[in-house]
Amino acid sequence: MIIKLEDTLDQLYEIEGIEACMLYRIDGVPITLRAPGYREDLLETMFWLEKHIRRVLGEMNREGLKETIFYFRNSRILIAPSSKSTVLVTIAKGEANQQLISLEALRATRIIEACVA
Amino acid sequence: MKNGRILTGIYGLDDLMDGGFRKNTINSIYGGPGVGKTTFALQYSLFGLDRGEKVLYVSFEMSEQQIIRDCTDIGWGIVKDYIEEGDLKILHIFGEDLEFPSLDITEIIKKSISGHNPRIVIDPFTYPTFYSDKEKRKSISTIFQDLRTLGTTIVVLEEPADGATSTNTTGTGEIQTNNKALSMPLYLSDTVLFLQNLGFGEMYDRTIRIMKHRGSKHGEGIYPYSIETGLGIVLRASKKQIERVMPKTKFDERFVKAIEKTRSMGELGNILAARIEILRKNWVHDEDPQQILEMVIEQEKK
Numbered sequence: 001m002i003i004k005l006e007d008t009l010d011q012l013y014e015i016e017g018i019e020a021c022m023l024y025r026i027d028g029v030p031i032t033l034r035a036p037g038y039r040e041d042l043l044e045t046m047f048w049l050e051k052h053i054r055r056v057l058g059e060m061n062r063e064g065l066k067e068t069i070f071y072f073r074n075s076r077i078l079i080a081p082s083s084k085s086t087v088l089v090t091i092a093k094g095e096a097n098q099q100l101i102s103l104e105a106l107r108a109t110r111i112i113e114a115c116v117a
Numbered sequence: 118m119k120n121g122r123i124l125t126g127i128y129g130l131d132d133l134m135d136g137g138f139r140k141n142t143i144n145s146i147y148g149g150p151g152v153g154k155t156t157f158a159l160q161y162s163l164f165g166l167d168r169g170e171k172v173l174y175v176s177f178e179m180s181e182q183q184i185i186r187d188c189t190d191i192g193w194g195i196v197k198d199y200i201e202e203g204d205l206k207i208l209h210i211f212g213e214d215l216e217f218p219s220l221d222i223t224e225i226i227k228k229s230i231s232g233h234n235p236r237i238v239i240d241p242f243t244y245p246t247f248y249s250d251k252e253k254r255k256s257i258s259t260i261f262q263d264l265r266t267l268g269t270t271i272v273v274l275e276e277p278a279d280g281a282t283s284t285n286t287t288g289t290g291e292i293q294t295n296n297k298a299l300s301m302p303l304y305l306s307d308t309v310l311f312l313q314n315l316g317f318g319e320m321y322d323r324t325i326r327i328m329k330h331r332g333s334k335h336g337e338g339i340y341p342y343s344i345e346t347g348l349g350i351v352l353r354a355s356k357k358q359i360e361r362v363m364p365k366t367k368f369d370e371r372f373v374k375a376i377e378k379t380r381s382m383g384e385l386g387n388i389l390a391a392r393i394e395i396l397r398k399n400w401v402h403d404e405d406p407q408q409i410l411e412m413v414i415e416q417e418k419k
Contacts, residue, residue: 001320002341003357025321029339032355085317116320117315 005075005115009034012108017096020088021105022046023082023112027054031086042091045072049089053079057087067106078102083111083117123269126164127157129352132359133336134327138269138308140234142331143261145302146241148312149276152323153344155179157312158238158271159188159196160349166199171232173268174207174336175225175239192347199408203231223263230267237264240273242302254301274302308332313339325352334401338364352395364399368406372397375410382418389417 005023012021013034019041020035028050035042042079060068067080074094078101082088090105092098122136131137138144146154148344162172176184181200188196199205206229215404226237264270303309309328316322326337338361340354376393379386393410400406 002353006355006357025313025315025324025339029324029326029338032358083317083319085315085319085322096135 001115005112006032008108008111008115012104015101015104017093018090018101019077019093020046020091021108022048022049022091024053024087024089025044026054026057026081026085026087037116041075045075045077045091048072049077053087053089055079067102076101078105080105080109082112086112086116087113125351126160126162128348129340129342129354130350132327133340133352133354133362134308134330135333135335135362139332139391140269142307143264143270143272143305144308144310145272145274145306146310147274147276147303147328149314150299152312152314153342153350154273154275154312154406155187155189155240156344156349157310158240158273159191159193161271162205162236162238163188163196163349164234166196166204170204171230171235172199172205172224173230173235174205175213175237176207176209177239177241177243179240180209191219191349195350195417205351222260223267226264226267235268237268237270238273239270241275242272246294254305257301257305261302272302272306312350312381320353325391334362334364334399350362352412362401364401365371365403368400369397370406371407371410372400375414379414379417382414385417389414 007024009021009032012018019039022033022035023031025031026044028087030046030050032048033043035046056068059065060079060081065085067078070079071094076092076094076096076098078090078092080088080090088105090101120136121140122131123138123140123368124131125134125137144156147325148154158174165172174184179187185200188194196205200207208225208227208229218251222239230237306329307393308330311326311328312324313326320341321339323342325342326339327335327337336354336358338354338358340352340358342350342352345351372393376390376397379389379393382389393413396406
């Protein structure tokens, strides 16, 4: 199951325009991530996510949202819960194919749910 | 024991901990109710007992009968034989009965241990009461120093039942606890393992995180585990997670060049070369060390 989960993230990370993808636990603890080497802007985003993911998920749950998008500088951050206790975050370049990334991210959440639930 | 390491006996954990606990250290198992702290301690004990080691189990909570019953339920009925043979000694004491914890605990343990470098378990360590914060730190420090001379110890620490609010982990992996009584043993321990259970019944609900492992390389992620009847705690780290802890040799050439360069710096260069050699043997990252090596050499030239 863990291999399948890791493969799913590998495949998502290979999509053109995706800068990083991370699987978080709902308490903000990163489970596994795919990201390039040292990138200050990505690190800042990751720290922000770790701090706020619990609150964002609470709001999403209240509003009944399946995904939420934040824009930081030129990055588009897609937050999509993947199971009761996990959430998938995808960071993509602003000019990337957003529709494709959204579809692939949502497909990945379904695979992750099958792995962890 | 392997390469000076005491194997934890937890399936899948030693690979992430540079081979296990260091000999003669204090290792804290920290977590809320129902995460498997006592199972961890019993599994650690059983692993040693199966290999002919001696174990002293100091219980501030459960009696010998309760421990035997719990072990039998999980499929470890053999502990009864170990008790009869004298390899496992269970001491059931009450924390409130200790007048001077720092003196009493170590005295009791000293009198009860047999064999060389036994495995020692204190479950839970939360019970001994101390008079003041100042006295507490000194007492815990004294207890830990004494225990280090006696064997390799596991100390079970209980997170308060409202753990979700009282204890949090930050992005840097640091435990933030509001409870001073709990944080002190964590700071003074050589190793801290944080066990969590979110309670949704999913794979990443039950996780182990190695918060601290002095003088050792260790995995920095969270690792899912389950408690299996007959086996105990089984960790499920992925191959990639295990590989991340293994030293990488693909950058050896860079290190060798850096060592050659530093040797030409005179006496200070030789000291630095030895350090870079140690770094080479312990380089676990996939990143090229070139930038770090250049920075270090420049700094040391000053």
